[in-house]
Amino acid sequence: MRLALIADIGGTHVRFALWRDGRPQALRVLATGDYPGPEEAIRAYLAELGLLPDALETACLACAGPVQGDRFRLTNNHWQFGRLALTHALGLRQLLVINDFAAMALGMTALADHERLTIRPGQAATGCPRLVLGPGTGLGVSALLPDGAGGWRVLPGEGGHVDLPLGSAREVALWQVMQRELGHVSAESVLSGGGLLRLYRASCVLDGRAPQFDSAAAVSAAALAGEAGAAAVLEQFCCWLGRVAGNHALTLGARGGVYLTGGMLPHFAGFLQGSGFARCFVDKGVMSDYLEDIPVWLATAEQPGLLGAGLALQAWLERSPA
Structure with a gap:
């Protein structure tokens, strides 16, 4: 079974986890300044777990900044990316991009x-x-x-x-x-x-x-x-x-x-x-x-933003056609 990735991307750190059984698992925290963009950070996270990018099927990135259209630029660091380009680069079936505090708010519903x-x-x-x-x-x-x-x-x-x-x-x-x-x-x-x-x-x-x-x-x-x-x-x-x-x-x-x-x-x-x-x-x-x-x-609570990203991904997949 291919995996679901969730990420809470702030100005200084990115928190990654795998979404399994309704909870974040295999949490890692990386410094955004150590990577040119999210693709490289995701590959580093997967490598640390001994996984290749083709292990992923879906992902939700909760990002600090306004989510509009395909291009995304984080407000308080140098990262920017295109949703479609990142989807193709990682071989994902689906990629959801949401505001980080939208994920944080969803995390509050599960406290x-x-x-x-x-x-x-x-x-x-x-x-x-x-x-x-x-x-x-x-x-x-x-x-x-x-x-x-x-x-x-x-x-x-x-x-x-x-x-x-x-x-x-x-x-x-x-x-x-x-x-x-x-x-x-x-x-x-x-x-x-x-x-x-x-x-x-x-x-x-x-x-x-x-x-x-x-x-x-x-x-x-x-x-x-x-x-x-x-x-x-x-x-x-x-x-x-x-x-x-x-x-x-x-x-x-x-x-x-x-x-x-x-x-x-x-x-x-x-x-x-x-x-x-x-x-x-x-x-x-x-x-x-x-x-x-x-x-x-x-x-x-520890990592409520990651929990919210997982809840957002889960709800989105339930609404999406197979």
């Missing part, structure tokens, strides 16, 4: 209760949309819409690139520093790994101090260790995450709840719980009451 941590308690409204967003190399945003039959449909988008919202004089001043550097300051400009470091440097400029840290990991580690400047930056990061999540929840009507995902947040989950995230999430003036009962969870 067990122990695979999510409550960041903000509330009561999920039955039959209402759910929001999925998370910072990593970029900021992914997607949504789950009830399908009327007890299941969910995914609404992908590029909500990470909305304008960064401003809610205080300090935030205005930080925005001005970053605007001089970037021109357009999107939510992703702050709510991502590179964004946390950018926010730290902008804070140093405002406060007249020399930067001590040169990576997002160093900033968050210092914050958790009690370094005052880094802690203030991480607090601001959490507040901006709350503002952006609240904005999207209002737009979507996401009274079914909000899932936070991505590789960054689990590293400081306790800090996030105690931060101003919840306050900024509901700080919407006359619409604050609308958000008051919406719960927010942090997904702690």
Whole structure:
């Protein structure tokens, strides 16, 4: 029997697995920077398993960026490819390409209760949309819409690139520093790994101090260790995450709840719980009451994007003619 491949392709890493019996198996994580494109990375993954490309029959690639037409270019790395060309190069019968946060959203539908941590308690409204967003190399945003039959449909988008919202004089001043550097300051400009470091440097400029840290990991580690400047930056990061999540929840009507995902947040989950995230999430003036009962969870499951890619592939094959 030929195999099904699933992949979750982000800006920095690609996660590969085989889809068998409704679960990802043979997981491997490769650095996207080590390969010129997905074909070479797929061949390397298969070689590590002792397989040839002709072992594959179908595949689903969940990619960080908008999926439109045959050509695909990832937003935060150098990879680009054509769906038909890649299908032929690998000898596949079928290749499905979806947005990575569409896959992430599908992964949320299969979470067990122990695979999510409550960041903000509330009561999920039955039959209402759910929001999925998370910072990593970029900021992914997607949504789950009830399908009327007890299941969910995914609404992908590029909500990470909305304008960064401003809610205080300090935030205005930080925005001005970053605007001089970037021109357009999107939510992703702050709510991502590179964004946390950018926010730290902008804070140093405002406060007249020399930067001590040169990576997002160093900033968050210092914050958790009690370094005052880094802690203030991480607090601001959490507040901006709350503002952006609240904005999207209002737009979507996401009274079914909000899932936070991505590789960054689990590293400081306790800090996030105690931060101003919840306050900024509901700080919407006359619409604050609308958000008051919406719960927010942090997904702690391993590789939910891969699981979602597998679920997407499975559903697609069930709908496709043999």
